[in-house]
Amino acid sequence: MIITQKKPIEEIMAMVGDAKTVGIVGCGSCATACQTGGEAQIAELTAVLEQAGKKVVATTVADYCCMNLGVKGKMKAINAANPDCVICMSCGDGVQCVAKNAGNAPVYPSNNTMYLGEAVRFGVWEEACRFCGECVLGQTGAICPITQCAKSLVNGPCGGQKNGKCEVNPENDCAWIKIYNRLEATGQLEKLTQTREDKGYAAHAYPRTISLKKGK
């Protein structure tokens, strides 16, 4: 899921500025799981805004703030209340999707969008994928070198590990040693000796659109 973190409330209040009425849009998927955009967080933010003299005129939770059609329907109630601004409590994608459906009301994010990650246990999310677009997990024991290696190295480790820990953050294990251990356990060490072709970054020019209709 997309991992989000709450922005400091001062930053949110600065964006809201002089606006007197506010609409709030939560997100029923990732942000609810991250406790950054569910019903409880909407109630929390509403209380803070009202304490600051703002009026929260409408709230809603879209199932997925990143799905335009669903958001369009949910935004009807928000737009009908004609708020001075809208706060969207989702990831950056959701904020942009909500903004497209918010008429002329400015839309502000309440969260910082951090990474694609995994909920490893309650309240703890680890970064897992950096959307490189050319998944190598089949060659690397299902451990992502692009994400788990601080240098995103694709040809094996640098010389910077110390006692198996990464030079960049000694709390992290060296990704390539993890990959080695996993491939050894699965009897696939030969995968490390296979040559990897450099694919370059030409295909990474953003923003990109994938369309099933266009067959891309």
Add this chain to the structure above:
Amino acid sequence: MSILKDALESGKFGITAEMAPPKGYDFTEQMEAAELLAGKVHAVNVTDMQSASLKASGIGLCIKLKQAGVEPILQITGRDRNRMAIMGDVLSAASFGIDTMLALTGDHPVVGDCKDSKPVYDLDSVGILKMLSKMEETNCDCGGNEIAGGAPKFYKGASVTPVYEPIFLQINKLRQKVEAGAMYVQTQGIFDLDTFKRFLEKVDAAGIKTHIMAGIIPLKAAGMAKYMNENVPGIDVPQHMIDRLAAAAAEGKEKGIKGLPMQLGMEMAAEMIAKIKDEHLCDGVHIMAIGAEKNVPTILDKAGLYI
């Protein structure tokens, strides 16, 4: 033609030293060291902001060394430059007659002194070597476009860390570096010849053919050795060396003589160099004096080593 290539390919025992550009634009100290090193070593590595600590860029010092008659080895990391910037630097270097380089992945900015800098790593050490090899083969740049006047040829090198667990990963990456075009390899500082021999056996067993230059770091004090053991990946100074340095410091204090540990460090380095050469363990040595480059000629004298 690369002087280091000449030496190594003709079976001579290669000798290289290492130098960092200053954090500043006054190269006087470096040029004084260069004067002492001229005629004593085949080439001098110029580091590329090692430990991710900001310095004047290496290409500048390489040009200065070349002009002073000392063969420079242009170290290139993938940390700060994408493939276009690396290739551009290499072309400029070639125009000054620089023909020897060494590719490294590079320490991450967060371990250095400009932590907000964006890490690049478009290419790692293997990627840099592959790109330059392809450039030489095809006379084309990294986009496949023809290079006016043809591509320059470089004697390309890499580094390796003999003290590494699991060693499979170092040997495997070394193999990739050599396949990518590394014709010589300088090792991280070694302090124990038995460990080094075991490493060389593994290189042989993997069928890797390249010129290996043993990394030598002259120790200056027991504290430096302990610090490196704790903080520098791939460094393992044996306790008996640390004890000897500590004893030298104590003796110096007692007799009121300064610099005894540094002298001992130079002697230990010379002893190791002489052994490596006498036992024909590898093809050369790479002396990393870490700021004490002026000591390198003395160490080489003590080891009886001349180019």
